[in-house]
Amino acid sequence: MPARNLTALLLPPCLLLASAAACGSSSSAGSEPPALTREQAQEVIARYSRDAPRSLASAETDPQLAMDAAALKMRRVTKRRAPSRTFSHTALYVPRMAGYPRWFAADAISGQGKETLRHALLFTQAKAGAPWLLAADPLPTDASLGRVALDPDGYASPVDPGLKGLAITPADLPRAHSALFNGGPKAPGASALGPGPKTDQAYRALVQGEAALKGQGIGLVSRFSPAPGPVFALRTRDRGALVWYAVKQNEAYTTTERGKLAVTGDLVGLAPARSARTRVDTTVLVQYLAAVPPKGRATVTGMYRKAVAAKGS
Structure with missing residues (x-):
C-alpha cells in the first residue's frame, strides 16, 4: 500500500511554501448467511498483500484505488520506499447479508517500530464471481473495530446507511462532515460530529x-462535498454503528x-513541477471512520487523506 499522509489535521495540504448508497440491510443474528467465511476473508487479505504491489487496479477499487494510485505516482517521483503490505494481528468482522455488493472489514497492523500502522480495512465484492477489492482503509487511532457487535457464531450485522434512530443517519455523515469544514462547527448539520482533531480542530x-x-x-478557496460512492456501517455493541465514508475537497x-506557488508536498507526481504559475486547482479525497452512538454525537476515529488530482495554470 502506498505511503500515507498521516497528518491528523486538515491543513491546506498540498503545495506551499513551504450520496451515499445502501450496502446491505441490517439483519438479526443467523437470519442471513455471512458474506464469506472467515477462512475466505483471510485468503482475500493474503491475496491483496500479494497482488497490490504488482497491480493496484487488480487489488483495489475507489476511493482506495484513486488515492493509492496518486500516492504511487508521488513515491515514484520521490523514490520513497514502499511501506509494508504484510498484515498481522488481524481481527475479522464479516457481516451477514444477502445479495450484492458484499463486503467485510478487518482490523490489522502493518509495519514495525515507528512505521507501525493500524488499519480499518474494508473489502468489497460487486457481484457473484467478481474479485474482492480493497475499497477503504482509514487509519484508526484506537481499537475502533473492537466496538463491533458479533453474534454467537462470530459474525457481524450490517447497518443500512439510511437507518434512523441513531445520533446521525450513517448516510448523512459525509454531508455533515462537509458542512463542518465549509462553515464551521455551527453550520447546519455539523453539530452531529463531536469535537476532535479530525473535526473542529481540523476546521480551525x-x-x-x-x-x-x-x-x-x-x-485559497476550499470546498468540501460528499465523495461519490457508498457508505458502509456495522452494528456496534451499544446499538450504534461504526461507519466508513469519504469526503471530497476541492481547492483553488x-x-x-x-x-x-509550487507543486510540492502531497501534489508531487500529479502535475508538472513548474506548471503552477498563478493558479493551482486540486482534488483531495479523505476517508473517515466514525463511531455513531444511538444518542449524542459521532466520534471520528480514523482517517486517510490524499490529493488525487492537480492542475497548474
Missing part, C-alpha cells in the same frame, strides 16, 4: 492555514505573483 487549522497564506499573497490556490 484550515482557517488558520488560509489566513497564513493570505498574508503571503496567496488566496491563486496569486498574482509568479513563483509563489
Whole structure:
C-alpha cells in the first residue's frame, strides 16, 4: 500500500511554501448467511498483500484505488520506499447479508517500530464471481473495530446507511462532515460530529492555514462535498454503528505573483513541477471512520487523506 499522509489535521495540504448508497440491510443474528467465511476473508487479505504491489487496479477499487494510485505516482517521483503490505494481528468482522455488493472489514497492523500502522480495512465484492477489492482503509487511532457487535457464531450485522434512530443517519455523515469544514462547527448539520482533531480542530487549522497564506499573497478557496460512492456501517455493541465514508475537497490556490506557488508536498507526481504559475486547482479525497452512538454525537476515529488530482495554470 502506498505511503500515507498521516497528518491528523486538515491543513491546506498540498503545495506551499513551504450520496451515499445502501450496502446491505441490517439483519438479526443467523437470519442471513455471512458474506464469506472467515477462512475466505483471510485468503482475500493474503491475496491483496500479494497482488497490490504488482497491480493496484487488480487489488483495489475507489476511493482506495484513486488515492493509492496518486500516492504511487508521488513515491515514484520521490523514490520513497514502499511501506509494508504484510498484515498481522488481524481481527475479522464479516457481516451477514444477502445479495450484492458484499463486503467485510478487518482490523490489522502493518509495519514495525515507528512505521507501525493500524488499519480499518474494508473489502468489497460487486457481484457473484467478481474479485474482492480493497475499497477503504482509514487509519484508526484506537481499537475502533473492537466496538463491533458479533453474534454467537462470530459474525457481524450490517447497518443500512439510511437507518434512523441513531445520533446521525450513517448516510448523512459525509454531508455533515462537509458542512463542518465549509462553515464551521455551527453550520447546519455539523453539530452531529463531536469535537476532535479530525473535526473542529481540523476546521480551525484550515482557517488558520488560509489566513497564513493570505498574508503571503496567496488566496485559497476550499470546498468540501460528499465523495461519490457508498457508505458502509456495522452494528456496534451499544446499538450504534461504526461507519466508513469519504469526503471530497476541492481547492483553488491563486496569486498574482509568479513563483509563489509550487507543486510540492502531497501534489508531487500529479502535475508538472513548474506548471503552477498563478493558479493551482486540486482534488483531495479523505476517508473517515466514525463511531455513531444511538444518542449524542459521532466520534471520528480514523482517517486517510490524499490529493488525487492537480492542475497548474
